[in-house]
Amino acid sequence: MKQLPKNLRNNILEITTDMIKSLREETSAGVMDCKKALEEAKGDLSTAISLLRQKGIANVAKKTDRATNEGIIESYIHGNSKVGAMVELVCETDFVARMDEFKELAHNLAMQVAAMNPQYLDEDEIEDKSTNDDELLLMKQAFIKDSSKNISDLVTDLASKVGENIKVRRFSRFELGN
Known part of the structure; x- marks a missing residue:
């Protein structure tokens, strides 16, 4: 050669x-x-x-049009037992739903909701489109453990890695006294 x-x-x-x-x-x-x-x-x-x-x-x-009928509901209760959150994270197969990385993402999302108190999942839920505060949108918030990434990046990264559609379907936050 x-x-x-x-x-x-x-x-x-x-x-x-x-x-x-x-x-x-x-x-x-x-x-x-x-x-x-x-x-x-x-x-x-x-x-x-x-x-x-x-x-x-x-x-x-x-892959966003694929059905997401599997997943988990993850909860997080803050150390003071006065703030808690629940997140429904869905995917296409139970195989992915049982993965440690999927469970870890769901847990991190529940912690995010408890810590940052988002009001909406994404822009589609906002009726008043003049509201332009990304801190109110869970999917656009900076991740509490790594501010160089937002929540949408975390979900997209895992979806890309496992080759499935992954979505946050809904979330709820509870605070004692509110």
């Missing part, structure tokens, strides 16, 4: 297995998807993550 001239070899980026492994740990995407994203991003990890997230959003968007 012929080798490229030495002056051209340096211009070709070599995607290493460590780079792919690092991206997989961050995104849970497949090996080939990670390799392609790294090649397209010219080895830049943050750009590759962004590319994979965009691809995941596109794939999840294709």
Whole structure:
């Protein structure tokens, strides 16, 4: 096999297995998807993550019409026992509903509702469309454990990873004295 001239070899980026492994740990995407994203991003990890997230959003968007008849209802009671929340998180199959990651997402969503007191799930529930406060919308709130992500990102990331439609169907928050 012929080798490229030495002056051209340096211009070709070599995607290493460590780079792919690092991206997989961050995104849970497949090996080939990670390799392609790294090649397209010219080895830049943050750009590759962004590319994979965009691809995941596109794939999840294709699945939004699928029926979500499985899932769980998760509750959270704050340590002072004066604030609690319940969240219904739904998916397509009981297999996904039983996954630890799905249960963890449901628990995190219930904690989010207890802590941040959202009033609506998303913009579709708001009657007064002039209301423009994202803090009132659960799906647009910054995640309490990682403010670089919003709730919609968390749901989309898991839906992309498991290949199913995942939705927050409804939630409720309770506070003693209110």
